Structure formats: structure tokens, C-alpha cells
Amino acid sequence: MRIQTSQAALQHGLGVVARAVAARHSLDQLRHVHLEADDDGVRLTATDTEIAMICSIDAVVSEPGAITIPHRFINDLVSALSSSEITIDVADNSLVAQIRASDANESSINGMSPTTYPNIPGIGDGDWIKIVARDLRDALRHVVFAAATDDGRPVLTGVHFRFDGDKMTLAAADGFRLAVYDMNVATELSERLEITVPARALTELERLLTDDDAAVEMYIHADRTYVRFHVRAVQMTAQLIQGNYPSYDQLIPSEYQTRAILPGSVLQGGVRSAAVFARESSGIIRLIFSGESDDQSITLTARAEELGNHRGRVDAAIEGENSRIAYNVRYLQDVLQVASGPAVSEIAMETSGPSNPGVFRVVGRDNYVHVLMPMFVQWEDA
Amino acid sequence: MSRAAGRAVRDAAEPGGQTRPPIRQPARPIRELADPVAAQIAAGEVVERPAAALKELIENAADAGAERLQIEIAAAGRERIAVHDDGCGIAEHELALAFRRHATSKLERVADLSRLASYGFRGEALPAIAAAAGRVRMTSRPRGAARAARIEFEDGVSLGLRPAARAEGTTVEVDDLFANQPARRAFLAGPRAERAAILRTATDAVLARPGASLRLRLDARSPLAHEPAAGDAESQLRAAAASVFNNRAAERAAWLERRSEDGAVALDGLAGASDDARRTRDGLRLFVNGRPVHDRRLSFAVQEAYRGWLAAGAFPLCVVRLTVPAEAVDVNIHPAKTEVKLRDPGAAFGLIQRAIREALARESYRSPPRLGARSHEAEQPDLPDQAEPGSTTRPVFDGTGPRVALPTPVPRAAVLAEPRLGGWEQASSAVRDERLPPLRMVGQLHRTFIIAEGPAGLVLVDQHGAHERVVYERLLAAPEDAARALQPLLEPVLINLDAAEAASWSAARERLDGLGFRVEPFGERTLRVRAVPAALQTADAERLLRGVLADLGDEPAEPERFDRAAASAACHVSVRRGAVLDPPAMAALLRDLERCRQPHTCPHGRPTLVEIAADDVLRRFGRK
Ligand SMILES: Nc1ncnc2c1ncn2[C@@H]1O[C@H](COP(=O)(O)OP(=O)(O)OP(=O)(O)O)[C@@H](O)[C@H]1O
Ligand SMILES: [Mg+2]
Ligand SMILES: [Zn+2]
Secondary structure, three states: OEEEEEHHHHHHHHHHHHHHOOOOOOOHHHHEEEEEEEOOEEEEEEEOOOEEEEEEEOEEEEEOEEEEEEHHHHHHHHHHOOOOEEEEEOOOOOOEEEEEEOOOOEEEEEOEOHHHOOOOOOOOOOEEEEEEHHHHHHHHHHHHHHOOOOOOOHHHHEEEEEEEOOEEEEEEEOOOEEEEEEEEOOOOOOOOEEEEEEHHHHHHHHHHOOOOOOEEEEEEOOOOOEEEEEEOOEEEEEEOOOOOOOOOHHHOOOOOOEEEEEEHHHHHHHHHHHHHHHOOOOOEEEEEEEEEOOEEEEEEEEEEOOOEEEEEEEEOEEEEOOEEEEEEHHHHHHHHHHHOOOOOOEEEEEEOOOOOOEEEEEOOOOOEEEEEOOOEOOOOOO | OHHHHHHHHHHHHHHHOOOOOHHHOOOOOOOOOOOHHHHHHHOOOOOOOHHHHHHHHHHHHHHOOOOEEEEEEEHHHOOEEEEEEOOOOOOHHHHHHHOOOOOOOHHHHHHHOOOOOOOOOOOOHHHHHHHHOOEEEEEEEOOOOOOEEEEEEEOOEEEEEEEEOOOOEEEEEEEOOOOOOHHHHHOOOOHHHHHHHHHHHHHHHHHHOOOOEEEEEEOOEEEEEEOOOOOOHHHHHHHHHHHHOOHHHHHHOEEEEEEOOOOOOEEEEEEOOHHHOEOOHHHEEEEEOOEEEOOHHHHHHHHHHHOOOOOOOOEOOEEEEEEOOHHHEEOOOOOOOOOOEEOOHHHHHHHHHHHHHHHHHHHHHHOOOOOHHHHHHOOOOOOOOOOOHHHHOOOOOOOOOOOOOOOOOOOHHHHOOOOOOOOHHHHHHOOOOOOOOOOEEEEEEOOOEEEEEEOOEEEEEEHHHHHHHHHHHHHHOOOHHHHOOEEEEEEEEEEEOOHHHHHHHHHHHHHHHHHOOEEEEOOOOEEEEEEEEHHHOOOOHHHHHHHHHHHHOOOOOOOOOHHHHHHHHHHHHOOOOOOOOOHHHHHHHHHHHHOOOOOOEOOOOOEOEEEEEHHHHHHHOOOO
């Protein structure tokens, strides 16, 4: 194998696939990066067996071939090189990569046979759709955080994708909360389709997505075992989570008693102060909605045993009855982070009393809903 | 907003759930249960196990002014529970009424019970028992009446009234208590656990009302036969303690008697000597206005007061009876009335601490304190617990280079110095704790320990044990409201149990309930989890619950032993050894540990941290 490439291209490629390197794994291969050169160009591959990243880089292939070498080692080396041109040579039947830089640095790195490297599954003739990067990124930002981190119910550690006509619905839930995001996609699938993608893979995907109109292709393996995303020069493959995703539509309340509307950043600010106290106890933050004509506000209270109390107030437009509800501050902050994103100005909080699920929406958009189960706490009667 | 209003009504009924049998409907409201938590708690069960039924019958007898109670139990209460009393009886024409729901006479008859309000107030117990059991008979002859009458129910249906023969008083006989509740029967703990619960109920009754005689025949044995003693409250309670515990313990216990400064709260009781301490919490009995209560805050107060007097892992034998104005306490928050809510728990807490501390101090002057092997501490009973592993055992790593043999163990106080309280007064004035000085996070070792720097040297913190300690204290010592804070699930989770798990759940259900789990039977051997304690913050309710049930096994229920259930729950949600922690997470954990009352040990009693004094390190480098 013999290739010529630029330091920048190689460093970029190594950086992208680094997310899939199992740096602490006892299997050598999983700590390695797989280098492959053929007529299609040069590809870097890394996998931790849950996900695989393949990154194509600009390079001139003078002689096809392949090798696997320790990722960290070559990554450190390439970052240290200052010259722009790099040549990598692997002699036939050799397991040593000769790395030559234009500034006369010359190194050799011992690698392993490429035949021992895990096979990254192909996608067969499955289904595929096209999504705009910006839209997908936005969708992921709204749901991925709500997926479960405990793997007691594996399907809940994933994000559920439902394709129906030109509509794609993403949902994530962890037992206390549920986030659902609807969007339209350019391509229609021939049939309704549901898959569950590991949240972790989507977190990695989110990093790859840019805030522009670039096209992302999503391939779903014919026997629904893998999904692969193509983002520019990168392909990310992930194993799908098998099992029925619980039906969630009936968990979304259809009415409310009280609705508060206010800028997401304002509420976020109020919650941030209360969180300092709430975190010290069991994460309890209390929200009291006042809809009097002369006082339209939300009072936020939290207390930390022995340390002290907090009481804050933010203005909000309140519709409906006065009411109150307590949330785990961590979940509240999670959803607010989303709702206070750049494209969002106001959020709506809907409640139907302290023991019913609360709902969070983005004002002006009806394609997102977040349901959060309140905490049951003792209320001191004012 | 009519739509909204309709919804609110449905909400109020919801916490009971649709699956509950009719007897579990909330009782006629004594006060409006506007609060969903209160409603949920009160909507539980009146009679969930034989001991609970027995408790209701004993309380009815007490309300009737009975001075002699005789109890017979067969097959740990499943086959038969019978209570004979010599109380005021019920008129023949009122017998049927007594079994009608929400019919109570207690509001007229309380006059003769001067000190306490009546135990019953809902008119719920007898109808619930009759609905559950295969056969219930009540035979009664009111004082002064010429004859007795009997009413009989089979599977909840009245077979009518008939004349009977009996001396003045009442007999209630309950056969096959769970005939009409097969699901509940499937969840019963083993006979051993049920017998223990029955004995607990009967002995509580004796300690609460030592002036009445009580005999218990439990299967083939007679484990309790109490005859009242003449004399003042102290002699009466000592006699009760002799019946319940043993003569020696009753004799050498210190008498407690104290009133709060404003006179509103009164306390009496017996503080057992340290030699009578026990391995379990069975000897720790709390009463509020004559009701046995399981309140972890109050029992914590008792244990704290004993700190320094008992070896680690020992629990005091101690009877504490509080009398508070009726309006300062709410007894209607738990269906079995075993929980009370004090308006001012802090006052009771302080009163308990002072009373016990004072009594123990008094005793220690009268007779040399009995501190067992640790009698050398006698002059300073309030020293930090020297038996705690953090100070005497100093585990050191293997396999990471030369074994570090530390010279003479440095007392913990010297390494992680805590301003030592000088005298008795300071120690007794507040709950003393052993907080850590600020620790600076340095890094992680072996994916198991957090390396930290303390004021006097290097500190290695076991990440799992430390996290456990933090969660454990949050669970147990949560503020009054947070203790009740539940995190309900968006959708209840169903869990199928095997036989061992089912038995374990029956034995542990009260404790789990007390910690903030909301779990109910849902058909044979299936549980429905509706909420988990807020302090646990895990969405994986199933794994958590199974883990706890496996840890607890089906040891006899000791409702006050929240600690093991809490320790187990904490264990299952804490970071594992082997988990990689990022620096902010480690720093946060150290900060949380610094806030703990007993940061030096995990809930299982193992050290959470090991200290290596800077001086030792210098010495090993030959610099000192
Ligand atoms: N042993 C007894 N002696 C005399 N009267 C009794 C006895 N047991 C029950 N009663 C009468 O039957 C009524 C109903 O008893 P029940 O236990 O069902 O209700 P309660 O005690 O009034 O309230 P609670 O449900 O809170 O126990 C009582 O109010 C009382 O009048
Ligand atoms: Mg009663
Ligand atoms: Zn543990």
C-alpha cells in the first residue's frame, strides 16, 4: 500500500473516527484504526462494536492495500507533524507502516494484519431516506437527552424512529419523561417503518452534523439490524436495538388546566438559581403559577436541608387556574436547554395539577412535545 | 373552566387506582385530603396482613375501655384471630351497624378516655375485615345488659343476629382472613414473619396501655402474658417492659420524663441500658398519643442520643411515649395509622434527645456505665466512635508496588481533624456529627477510588461506598417533605416476581413504602410500580426493586428497619466500582460526602475512605 495525503486531511480523519475507538478495550483491534486504500480512495475505520465510523480522506492512492495501526499512536504522531505532505507505505506482506513527512521526518509504526479487523456490516438493499443536516440536528437535540441511561429496558436506551409517508417521528423516553419530535422528510418510504437507534450513536451523529443544508442519507438494513448515516465523507453505522418500543401517544396529555408562556431563557435563568438548592436535597424544585390579573408569574422555590432556601419569581403569561407542580430539577433543566435554543424564543408549560404529567412545548411550533412526570411532594399550604 | 374542574375531580380519585378493591377507597374524609400525596397514602389498605387486622381489633377493645384482653391466633393469623375483651360492649341493635362502612360511635364514647382521643375514627376496620375474611363473628354483651347477641358474616354477607351467651364485653373472631383476597394471600410473608409482626402488635399494645392485662396465645405458644402493676406511670411501664422484654432490662432501664419548654409536648418512657442493646431495632418502640408509630426521624433521634453508648451495629432498647395536643398531630396519613405527622417534628426530636441524653448521664453517675469492651471511654462518652473502621483499620492497596506499612495508626481525629466538642453539654445540645473537612479532588485510581487531598494528607475515597453513603443519607435523613417526595413513573411498570421475591416483598413492603416506593400487588405475583423514592433518581425501577428484594430476603419484617432497605436501594443506584468518573462528577461526589453526617462509613459499615497522613509520607521519604 502506498498513499499520499495532507497532514490536515489525515488529522481530520483520525479525529472523526476517534469517537468510535475503544481506547481502553482489551482487544487490540478495537484500539486501532483501520487504513484501507483502493480505487475508491482512502478510508479510515474505527469501531467499538456498538458503532463504527468510516471516514474517507483526500489522498492519492499509488498502490492499494490495508493495515491496522494503534489509533492513539498515529494520531499523536500526525498531530505533531508540521509538514503538509505525508506518505504512508506498507510493503507487501509487511505489518509496518512507514510514515514519511515532507519535512524529512520518518517513522515506522508496527501494525496488525487487516484481516483480523472486525467486519463492518454492509447495509444490503434496505431502505434509505434523505434528511437536511440542520433539521436532523435540531430533531436530535430535542429528543436524545430523554432516552434512558439505565439499560434495564434496552429499547428505552434508544431513540424510536417512526416513518409514515413523508413524516418521520422521533421519540425518546426514560420512564419519567417523554420527548416527541415530528418532521417531514424529502423521501417517502414505501411502507411504514419503525426502528430504535441507540441514543449513543445519535449523540455521535449529532457531532458530525453541521448547521446547514447538507444532505444526510440514512440507510436502514433490509432485516432491520443496522442503520447507517452518510454525512459528507463520513459513514456511521450502528446496531439497531431490537424489541418493541412502547406505544407512547396516549401518554401525551391532550388538555391542561394551566398554561404558562415565557421566554425559555428567562425560565432557564430562574431554574438555574433554584437548582443550586434543589440539587442538595432530592432535586425538588417547586413551581407555583399565579394567574391573577395583577400578578402573572411563576414562583420557583427550592430548599436544601440545613443549607438554606431559595425563592425566585419570573414573569409569565398565565392562562387558566392558579396551580403548582414540583419537578426534578435535572429533568427540568434538560428540557429547558432544548427549548432555549437559538431558534426558540418562548416556551409553553402546561399543567393539569400537581399529580399529572406536565407538558413543555415550543411556542409557534406544534411538532415538539415533552412530557414530564412531576414529583409528588408535600405542599405547605400558603 | 368546567373541563378543568371535571379533570380535577378525577385526579382526586386517581391515586387509589382503578384496580383496587372497593374496601380500599379512601375513608370518609376526616379532613379534606386536597393533597395528592396524602390522598395516595391514605388510600392504602386497612387490613393487609394478620397483624394489621389484630391491631384494629385491639384498638377497638381499647376504645371500648377494656381492661382485660385475651387474644388467640391460629396459623399465624391466617386461620383465626380472636380477641375477647371486657369493654363496654355493643347493644344488640347496633351490632349490624358496626359493620357498616363509615359508621363509628367513637365521637360519643370518647368521654371516658380522658387522656387520649380514641384509636378508631373512620368506621372502616370491621367492614374491611368482614369483606376480606371467610367468616367473622362478633359476640357482645353491653354493660348491664341481660344477654349477649352475636352477628355473623360469611364472605362479607351477614347471616343475621342471634342470641348468645357471654359475660359483659365483646368477642370478635375472624376466620380465614384472606379468603376473599387471594392476591394478598400470595404476598403474605412466611408464618415466621407474620408471627413476629403479630407479637410486635401485641407488645406495642402492652407498652402503650400497661394498665390493661393482655394475654396472647399464638399458635401453640403463649409468648405474652401481661398483668398490670399498681402504682404510678413509671411502675406500670416497667411492668410492661418486663412483660415485653425481660425483668432485668425493665429494672435497669432509666426512666424518662420530660416536657417541652412550652409544656405542649410531654414525653415519658424507658431508656434501656447499653447492656440491653440489641442487634435489631426491635427494642426501639415509639408511641405518639398512645399509637405505636414507625417514624424514622424520631427513631433516628433516639439512636443519635445513644451515640457513644452503644457499639456499632447495636440498637438501643428504648420506649418513648410522646403526648402532643391532638391538633399538633395528624394520624390519618397512613391506612394502618402507623405513621403520624407531627406539626413540629423538630421539637419532638429535641425533646427525645435531651430526655435520653440526660437519663443516660444520670445513670452513668449512679452506676458505672456499661460500655462493654469499650469501657475505657467511660469518662468521655461523646468521643467519636473509635470502633469505626476508618480509624482503627487502615486498609492499604495490594499489588501497586511495595506494601505501605503505616506506622502506628493515627487516630482519625488527628488526620481529618474535627473540632472536638469539649463537654457533655455541647454534645447533647445538638446532633453531633463527624463531617469531613474540605477535600480537593486529585484524580481517579483503578476506576474505584477517588484520590483527594485533605488538610492532613492524602485521602482515598471508595467511589461506590461514598456514593452509597450520600444516597443513603438522602433517603433516610431527608427533610420532612422530601422524605415523602416520590418520583412517580410516567407509566407504571409491571414486574413479575418469583416466589422468593414475592415473600421478600411481603416482608419488606412497609419499609419500602416508608422509603417512598409506591408498589402494589397486581394479580398473583405481579407488582405494579407507580413511584420510586425521589432520592434515588433512577428510571430503572424494575432493576432497583429486584435488587433490593434479593438483598433483603424474607427476614421477618421489622417495620422500623428502614436502614437495610435503604442501604440496599442506595447500593443499587450508586456508581459501580470500575466506572470511569469524570473530574466534575468526582468533585461533586466529594462535596456531597462532605455534607454527610457519617461520611466515614458506607451504609454497610465499611470504610468509605482511607487516609494516609502527610507525616507518614514524609517519613517514608526520609524527610522527617
Ligand atoms: N370491641 C368492641 N367493643 C365495643 N364496641 C366496638 C368494639 N369493636 C367495634 N365496636 C364498635 O363498632 C364500631 C365500628 O368499629 P370499626 O373499627 O369498624 O370503626 P372505628 O373503630 O370507629 O374506626 P376505625 O376504622 O378507625 O377503626 C365502633 O365505632 C364501635 O362502636
Ligand atoms: Mg376501629
Ligand atoms: Zn454497595
